[in-house]
Amino acid sequence: GGHLLEVRDLHIEFRTTEGVAKVINGVTYHLDAGETLAVLGESGSGKSVTAQAIMGILDTPPAHIRSGQILYQGRDLLTRSEEQRRQVRGKEIAMIFQDALSALNPVFPVGWQIGETLRQREGTSRADARRRTVELMDLVKIPAAAKRLGDYPHQFSGGMRQRVMIAMALALDPKVLIADEPTTALDVTVQAQIMDLLADLRRDLNMAMILITHDLGVVAGVADRIAVMYAGRIVEHADVRSLYRVPAHPYTKGLLESIPRLDVRGQALSTIKGLPPNLMRIPSGCPFHPRCPYVQQVCVDVVPHDLVLGDGRTSACHFAQEVRDDSAR
Ligand code: SF4
Ligand code: MG
Numbered sequence: 001g002g003h004l005l006e007v008r009d010l011h012i013e014f015r016t017t018e019g020v021a022k023v024i025n026g027v028t029y030h031l032d033a034g035e036t037l038a039v040l041g042e043s044g045s046g047k048s049v050t051a052q053a054i055m056g057i058l059d060t061p062p063a064h065i066r067s068g069q070i071l072y073q074g075r076d077l078l079t080r081s082e083e084q085r086r087q088v089r090g091k092e093i094a095m096i097f098q099d100a101l102s103a104l105n106p107v108f109p110v111g112w113q114i115g116e117t118l119r120q121r122e123g124t125s126r127a128d129a130r131r132r133t134v135e136l137m138d139l140v141k142i143p144a145a146a147k148r149l150g151d152y153p154h155q156f157s158g159g160m161r162q163r164v165m166i167a168m169a170l171a172l173d174p175k176v177l178i179a180d181e182p183t184t185a186l187d188v189t190v191q192a193q194i195m196d197l198l199a200d201l202r203r204d205l206n207m208a209m210i211l212i213t214h215d216l217g218v219v220a221g222v223a224d225r226i227a228v229m230y231a232g233r234i235v236e237h238a239d240v241r242s243l244y245r246v247p248a249h250p251y252t253k254g255l256l257e258s259i260p261r262l263d264v265r266g267q268a269l270s271t272i273k274g275l276p277p278n279l280m281r282i283p284s285g286c287p288f289h290p291r292c293p294y295v296q297q298v299c300v301d302v303v304p305h306d307l308v309l310g311d312g313r314t315s316a317c318h319f320a321q322e323v324r325d326d327s328a329r
Contacts, residue, residue: 002074003030004208005054005093005176010068012049012232014279015061021279023049025232027068031176036202036209038219038240040255041229042276047212049232051178056089091120094169098181100161104153110164111137111149117171136167140197159190163197170201177202180212195222216255220244228252231277231287237306238313248315248324250292286318294319 012024024046031037039047052058054070056077070077072088080088097103105113114136115129124132130149137145140163153161162182169177179198183191199222202209211223219226219240226243228236228251236249247253254272274291277283283290289299298318306314309324317323 002071004033004073005031005210006069006071007050007054008069008071010050010053010070011066012046012053012058012068013064013066015064019280022282023232023279024053025282027229027232027234029227029234029237031208031210033175033208034202034206035225036211036223038211038213038223038226039229040213040216040219040226042214044276044279045229046232047229048180050229051095051180051210051212054089054093054178055095056085091172092174093176093178094172094174095178095180096162096165096169096182098184100158100165100185101153103165104161106153109150109152110156111151114164114168114171117168121172132171133167136170137164139170139201140164140167142167157190158186159193162186162190162194166194166197166201170205173205174207176208176210178210178212181214182211183218184213184215191218198222216259228255231282232279233287233316234314235288235316236314238309239311242311242313246324246327248309248313248320248327249317250294250319250323251288253323253327254291254293286316294323 007027007029010024010027014021014023027046027050029037039050041047049058053065058065065078072092077085077088104110111133114133118124118129118132133149134146137148142148142160142163153164156164182198183194186194195218198209201207211219213219223240225237225239227234228249230251236243236247236252243252244256247256251272258271272291277287285301286292286299286304289295292299296318302318304316304318306316307320308314309320
């Protein structure tokens, strides 16, 4: 059987007056019903752009989808009619963003905004919409939901606004929720609460989730698998435990080594040297080579393909085996 959602060999560029930025360079990943895939990478790695392509909010210049497929239940969203796509996007696949405040309309009460999403479904009466709105607000654990229907976005805290946005995303019972940096704008305590909520929802609703983040620290308790992105490619893909325990790509290894550890006092943090590449001039061979502690001449000359390391994990590194052995030491 096929996957619920599958991105296949996607290539996207941004054509600007300064040149062509190659933002997505052959991304392939899949998502099965009920599972959570974390897509991890620095800003500019292409993790949000891939999600925007899935949601169909990348159909205008300067973005240009050069090639690839985005299969939902086996059908390519990129070649379906506008009407067919509308059926899927926002309903079957919903998305939440980092900034709840700008995603919500400041001049309408939140109850009305959630109800408006519900009323997109034919035959939903005002009374149905109201009842379901309260249910959704309860589901995302907004206290005294029925009393807050008439409140405006600015009357909620940042964390509560993020819950309102999640309630809106859940209004049409999506099978897939894409969460793009859902906790980045929040303080640490609230971040943990929102991640807990997402983990509960995903379990209770048996919903599949793509969690996009730059923060390895937030994915451990939530995700089943991780795809690590760099310069518009997936450089490592593995189940969460294997990836944390024994990273097999130097970039992932660097990310893990730069997480502050509470259990090691005064530990000097190692960070990955250098900066992510300019996507108008991606380095030859392996795009990570200018920053890589394992670099050899072959890395400069030859683009590494995915090396399959068993258990379905892959690493796009000429020395994946060596890096993994080194990590296991
Ligand atoms: Fe480093 Fe070479 Fe592997 Fe790229 S291919 S990550 S440069 S060792
Ligand atoms: Mg982003």
